[in-house]
Amino acid sequence: MKQFLLVIGIVICLVLVPMVITKAYILNLIILICLYTILSQSWNVLGGLTGQISLGHSTFFGIGALVFRYLWILGIPPYLALCGASISSLLLASIIGFPAFKLRGHYFAIGTLALSMIASITVQNIFPGVSFSPPEFLSKYSLVPIYYMALTAAVITLALVSALTRSKLGLALVSIREEEDAAEAIGINTFEYKVIAMTLSTLIAGLGGGLFSFYVASYYYYVPFELGWSFDPVLISFIGGAGTVAGPVLGSIVFVILKELFAISLGQMNVLIFGIVFIFTVLFLPKGLIGIMGMVRGVKKSQALLPKER
Amino acid sequence: MLRFIQILSYGLLNGALYGLVALGLSLVFGVMNYLMVAHGGLIMLAAYTTFWAFFYTHIDPFLFILVVTPLFFIIGWILFKILFQSLMRFPEGEKIKNSLLISFGLLLIFSNLAILFWTADERAVTTVYSGKVLDVFGVRLPYIGLGGVAIAMIVIIALHFFLTRTYFGKAIRAVSLDHEAATLMGINVNKVCLVAFSIGFALAGIPGVITSLQAFNPAISFDLTNKALIVLILAGVGSIKGVLIGGFFLGAIEAAGVYLVGTPYREVFGLILFVLILMFRPQGLAGKRA
Amino acid sequence: MLEVRQVDVHYGDIQALWNVSFRVEDGEIVSLIGSNGAGKTTVLKTISGILSLTKGSVTIGGIRSDTIKAYQIVEHGVSLVPEGRRLFRDMTVLENLELGGYIARSRLNKDENLRWIFQMFPVLQQRIHQLAGTLSGGEQQMLAIARGLMSEPKLLLVDELSLGLAPLIVKHIYMTLKEINRSKKMTILIVEQNVRLALEISDRGYIIENGRITGEGKGSELLKSDKVKTAYLAMG
Numbered sequence: 008m009k010q011f012l013l014v015i016g017i018v019i020c021l022v023l024v025p026m027v028i029t030k031a032y033i034l035n036l037i038i039l040i041c042l043y044t045i046l047s048q049s050w051n052v053l054g055g056l057t058g059q060i061s062l063g064h065s066t067f068f069g070i071g072a073l074v075f076r077y078l079w080i081l082g083i084p085p086y087l088a089l090c091g092a093s094i095s096s097l098l099l100a101s102i103i104g105f106p107a108f109k110l111r112g113h114y115f116a117i118g119t120l121a122l123s124m125i126a127s128i129t130v131q132n133i134f135p136g137v138s139f140s141p142p143e144f145l146s147k148y149s150l151v152p153i154y155y156m157a158l159t160a161a162v163i164t165l166a167l168v169s170a171l172t173r174s175k176l177g178l179a180l181v182s183i184r185e186e187e188d189a190a191e192a193i194g195i196n197t198f199e200y201k202v203i204a205m206t207l208s209t210l211i212a213g214l215g216g217g218l219f220s221f222y223v224a225s226y227y228y229y230v231p232f233e234l235g236w237s238f239d240p241v242l243i244s245f246i247g248g249a250g251t252v253a254g255p256v257l258g259s260i261v262f263v264i265l266k267e268l269f270a271i272s273l274g275q276m277n278v279l280i281f282g283i284v285f286i287f288t289v290l291f292l293p294k295g296l297i298g299i300m301g302m303v304r305g306v307k308k309s310q311a312l313l314p315k316e317r
Numbered sequence: 318m319l320r321f322i323q324i325l326s327y328g329l330l331n332g333a334l335y336g337l338v339a340l341g342l343s344l345v346f347g348v349m350n351y352l353m354v355a356h357g358g359l360i361m362l363a364a365y366t367t368f369w370a371f372f373y374t375h376i377d378p379f380l381f382i383l384v385v386t387p388l389f390f391i392i393g394w395i396l397f398k399i400l401f402q403s404l405m406r407f408p409e410g411e412k413i414k415n416s417l418l419i420s421f422g423l424l425l426i427f428s429n430l431a432i433l434f435w436t437a438d439e440r441a442v443t444t445v446y447s448g449k450v451l452d453v454f455g456v457r458l459p460y461i462g463l464g465g466v467a468i469a470m471i472v473i474i475a476l477h478f479f480l481t482r483t484y485f486g487k488a489i490r491a492v493s494l495d496h497e498a499a500t501l502m503g504i505n506v507n508k509v510c511l512v513a514f515s516i517g518f519a520l521a522g523i524p525g526v527i528t529s530l531q532a533f534n535p536a537i538s539f540d541l542t543n544k545a546l547i548v549l550i551l552a553g554v555g556s557i558k559g560v561l562i563g564g565f566f567l568g569a570i571e572a573a574g575v576y577l578v579g580t581p582y583r584e585v586f587g588l589i590l591f592v593l594i595l596m597f598r599p600q601g602l603a604g605k606r607a
Numbered sequence: 608m609l610e611v612r613q614v615d616v617h618y619g620d621i622q623a624l625w626n627v628s629f630r631v632e633d634g635e636i637v638s639l640i641g642s643n644g645a646g647k648t649t650v651l652k653t654i655s656g657i658l659s660l661t662k663g664s665v666t667i668g669g670i671r672s673d674t675i676k677a678y679q680i681v682e683h684g685v686s687l688v689p690e691g692r693r694l695f696r697d698m699t700v701l702e703n704l705e706l707g708g709y710i711a712r713s714r715l716n717k718d719e720n721l722r723w724i725f726q727m728f729p730v731l732q733q734r735i736h737q738l739a740g741t742l743s744g745g746e747q748q749m750l751a752i753a754r755g756l757m758s759e760p761k762l763l764l765v766d767e768l769s770l771g772l773a774p775l776i777v778k779h780i781y782m783t784l785k786e787i788n789r790s791k792k793m794t795i796l797i798v799e800q801n802v803r804l805a806l807e808i809s810d811r812g813y814i815i816e817n818g819r820i821t822g823e824g825k826g827s828e829l830l831k832s833d834k835v836k837t838a839y840l841a842m843g
Binding site: 484487488490491494495497498499500501502503504505506555 | 656657679682686689694696705709714
């Protein structure tokens with residue numbers, strides 16, 4: 008109960024922020040954190056919770072961005088376009104993603120990596136130009152509507168993931184992550200559940216892509232398909248705490264802050280640092296930052312969903 | 318017709334290099350089930366090493382292979398002890414997953430370090446023979462490509478000799494087949510893995526040197542890792558000859574792609590084939606399941 | 608030669624062996640018999656160092672072996688022919704044998720050892736360059752034993768050699784083992800479900816049930832004992 012009230016409190020504060028703070032810098036920061044949270048959670052559902060490590064989520068993120076831009080330019084209102092983006096991601100997943108579940112473990116990882124490269128190269132060649140937001144929006148460009156969309160999308164995402172982790176479905180997914188063969192043996196149709204996880208995962212990824220497109224006024228079409236969008240959520244989720252709700256959020260906050268710190272001086276330094284911390288996490292801290300906090304504060308409910316201690 | 322042969326020739330020359338690129342990855346995966354996706358990053362680092370060595374000393378890259386090979390062997394030795402040795406005790410599934418993750422982290426670290434130190438600009442080592450080609454009945458074969466094939470052949474023959482004619486080489490093969498049985502023979506499996514891992518690194522150094530002779534930048538880390546993975550799946554595990562054949566096959570497929578659709582889509586053909594094989598025949602065309 | 612004293616072994620939290628004690632004297636053939644899951648393979652794996660014991664000791668030729676690393680035990684003269692043979696299937700007969708003689712001192716005597724092996728198992732010489740995985744069941748078992756012999760062991764451990772083999776072939780292999788014991792004075796510890804054939808060539812035997820030693824005696828005696836007859840020979 009206390010946790011719930013705390014969350015409500017934070018959301019209310021965040022909603023009030025644009026009315027009090029006008030500095031674009033702060034708004035940008037929060038938007039970015041929301042964006043990465045959404046992207047990471049999308050990966051988290053499939054990779055952290057269900058144990059299917061995908062190295063190709065940029066594909067679904069990219070499609071979301073592509074479709075959103077397209078619908079938006081056609082005149083469809085942003086929030087509707089966002090839904091469209093989300094669904095299109097899901098459609099793409101159903102064509103290529105679900106058959107991909109014939110692949111187990113590391114095959115899935117390298118298969119999705121190949122997928123994202125196919126998508127990236129194809130888009131680069133079919134849409135070589137720059138994508139622009141609708142001119143009417145550009146003329147009165149303001150961060151505020153973007154901010155609220157980011158917040159809405161993030162809250163929806165977190166609510167979904169939170170509900171998932173507390174449900175029987177979530178438990179089934181975790182059992183697949185821990186011991187897939189055993190799960191099959193006790194009657195869980197792993198394929199079906201993996202499909203469900205994938206569905207949610209790509210829906211959220213498409214959401215993230217749509218948000219990206221709403222946020223960034225102009226970019227080369229291939230940018231949302233870049234491999235970085237595949238890799239960042241993996242780093243963030245692991246370091247924050249794969250399989251938890253709060254982990255990717257925490258990870259995103261740290262990631263974005265580091266990104267801002269190094270933006271002026273050393274560009275991709277945040278990825279470098281995260282790479283090092285990532286290895287450290289895999290070797291010594293399988294529960295991520297959330298795990299550390301858990302150790303300090305005693306066992307939290309979310310810990311039940313963390314990967315087995317190795 | 319000539320154009321077809323020309324494209325195919327380029328494809329096959331590339332193919333030899335792809336085989337060489339995949340060799341280290343295949344060996345390490347076969348022996349100890351570590352999926353070293355950082356392999357492409359290693360090759361990239363070797364390319365930069367060669368580039369700067371050439372920049373300061375003008376040493377010929379092909380000669381520099383003699384320096385890079387032991388250097389990377391040692392680097393592999395150290396990294397194994399620090400990062401990867403502790404993974405040995407995990408069961409197979411966990412081993413593959415954790416090695417994949419750690420290696421993934423390394424890949425990102427390597428490519429970003431490279432960008433940090435040397436920027437994302439393209440580099441290439443230009444030697445006297447850089448642009449020169451051998452003209453065979455109208456088909457142009459670049460000397461560098463031929464050199465690459467020659468090196469690939471030498472390495473593969475040497476490796477084959479090592480693995481089939483020496484006791485330690487046979488021990489490596491035994492370990493890749495059955496860790497427990499190898500232990501019963503008195504083989505120190507840990508030590509064998511350490512050496513095999515280091516050889517894997519050395520086998521990244523060699524194609525790295527050759528890569529330096531063509532345009533490269535930090536991003537090739539991902540491309541090369543991808544190529545290596547594709548060849549690994551194509552070839553299956555356990556066969557060196559399979560890796561070379563797989564490399565040629567990939568080169569040929571890419572050539573087909575270039576011929577039919579055009580250069581920008583060269584990679585896509587190979588990638589699509591890759592995904593299809595993953596789904597329908599993961600044991601590869603030649604060997605056993607990877 | 609071999610002394611196992613009050614050994615407990617655990618697989619994680621699950622105990623597999625309770626207070627197991629037995630000995631094998633120089634030059635003897637001893638059988639450890641018991642049904643499926645009784646713990647026989649666990650005993651051999653512990654002796655050869657693959658499993659660690661949680662209590663007790665194993666002494667081979669006077670030296671404590673439970674404290675040294677698994678791959679070093681071969682140098683102390685112990686060779687295990689594992690359950691299921693565990694041959695290197697993608698390697699040739701010759702390569703398997705060479706790996707059997709991997710340790711330094713055996714490499715020196717390779718040719719001599721091969722000659723002797725081929726005398727014992729002529730069929731292996733005929734198939735010398737064939738891949739181990741292509742041999743028949745009986746040939747594979749012979750290769751597995753031959754491979755174990757290449758390290759010139761003082762103590763040979765054989766785990767369930769009869770599994771999946773026709774009785775005539777099993778008999779032939781046991782006869783060969785008897786001959787090896789006689790001519791080389793090699794100490795052999797056999798683990799078997801197929802009780803009759805094992806006991807027929809054994810000097811002594813132990814019965815193991817549910818991880819505990821429940822009986823011992825001379826080979827011939829055990830063959831005649833009621834307990835063994837009802838429990839095992841009905842199956843053997």
